Amino acid sequence: MKLKNIIAVLLLVASVQAFGQSNAGMQRMTNGVLYRIYTKNDNPKIKLNDVITFNFVQKTDKDSVLFSSFEAGRPAQIQVQESKNIADLMTVFPLLAATDSALIKVPTDSLFKGAEDQRPPFFPKGSYLSFVLKIEKVQSLEEAMAEQQKVMNEMKSQEAAALAKYAAGSSTKFTATNSGLRYAIARPSVKAKPMKGDTVLVNYIGRTLNGKLFDTSIEAEAKKAGLEQPGRNYEPISVVVGQGQVIPGWDEGLLLFNEGAKGSLLIPSDLAYGARGAGEDIAPFSPLLFDVEIVKVKRVKRAATPAKPATTVKKPVSKTPVKKPASTTVKKPTSTTKAPVKK
Structure with a gap:
């Protein structure tokens, strides 16, 4: 105190x-x-x-x-x-x-x-x-709401500055998405990426920007940080991607990694725990850093897309008018074979 x-x-x-x-x-x-x-x-x-x-x-x-x-x-x-x-x-x-x-x-x-x-x-x-x-x-x-909004705006401004400073000073080169999520792939993979609805097995380490480790699925990392998680089974967690089972930053970020890939997600608070925070370690408006590894992707069965029927394209009839000859008098042909009309 x-x-x-x-x-x-x-x-x-x-x-x-x-x-x-x-x-x-x-x-x-x-x-x-x-x-x-x-x-x-x-x-x-x-x-x-x-x-x-x-x-x-x-x-x-x-x-x-x-x-x-x-x-x-x-x-x-x-x-x-x-x-x-x-x-x-x-x-x-x-x-x-x-x-x-x-x-x-x-x-x-x-x-x-x-x-x-x-x-x-x-x-x-x-x-x-x-x-x-x-x-x-x-x-x-009304006064309380105005004061709260002012405080929230100040905290959001501080968060934006902290995110920009961290990304600029980090040796990891992040790529930003339209939502504000930043990601970096440290170990790429040629295997397929997950799709929405697929189940992904993920190993992860979660930290605040000041380096505080608040959660992990890896026992060695938890012990090294002195993190106590009584009853925790240290193994990759199972997530159905795109179903809202995890914070929005994960739902978006996991779709960017191929199976077997490792990398990092730098997640702003509006894609994490926002104004409410989470527990003692994650304060309101806290951006978070996750190291993730996509251990396995389990495909959901999808209905085959029916093939489109082949369509015969008719050659369009030309609508270009035929130029009429200057004379309106038509001479009787001497032959029964018609000559082409010159355009």
Whole structure:
């Protein structure tokens, strides 16, 4: 956790502890939720459909931390809607404003009503799930969407620059396709390329542009990188090409390699995991680099294309008019054989 986040969470929790953890003096809502607002201000109260950004620490009655947005490294952001369950805090948010801090306690008896077999031991009967939170920002939906779009545009611009820099500095010479995919064939093959619908067996190594190996089908490479993949069978994976079983960059890229060929795919994020990213290693708008080997192509049976029937092409009749002789008087021929008309 960064130092400023450690300081922030300590100050937030300390402010709550200064008032004591007793439920005495806390306000009670009709659904049984308890709350205490510590830093009231004159900012407008949160409204339905507002988008709020807030940091929070989730705790048990014994101060055991279950989750911290500070530890996670990013605040929570949600749109305020009608409450759907007692733990969503939607009944409390309208009581708060930007920069407010509060302690909120949700009764666990309500959380596990009708599901006592799912109650963990650290939430005994009569206990509370506590939230210590601070509202960092309140926006209208339009403001939040505009801000998000601005951030996305900046990240896309940074991605484009990173891709161009990597391709220019790499010893591998990539060829770009119309979609933005870049590929390079290190070991060509004379065998046939797969077609859409064919099954391809592929060995691969997946890395981010900073060299972080996040996935591979090759055990030696996984061990060398210290990558743990419990239960993984290290063998070529089977992919039906063009069926959306893999990211779009693979669906397009695998069709460019002959059976037995090896090479690399440099894939922009819009052909990979886009704005959502994937896990801890692949951040939003991350381009990816894959080394691939097409081990085998299994052809799907295709119907034979019927031969087109042969067609007799008739010689076109000339439509060029025949020039008439200057005289309109036709002389009677002296012979029964017709002479050709001169054009």
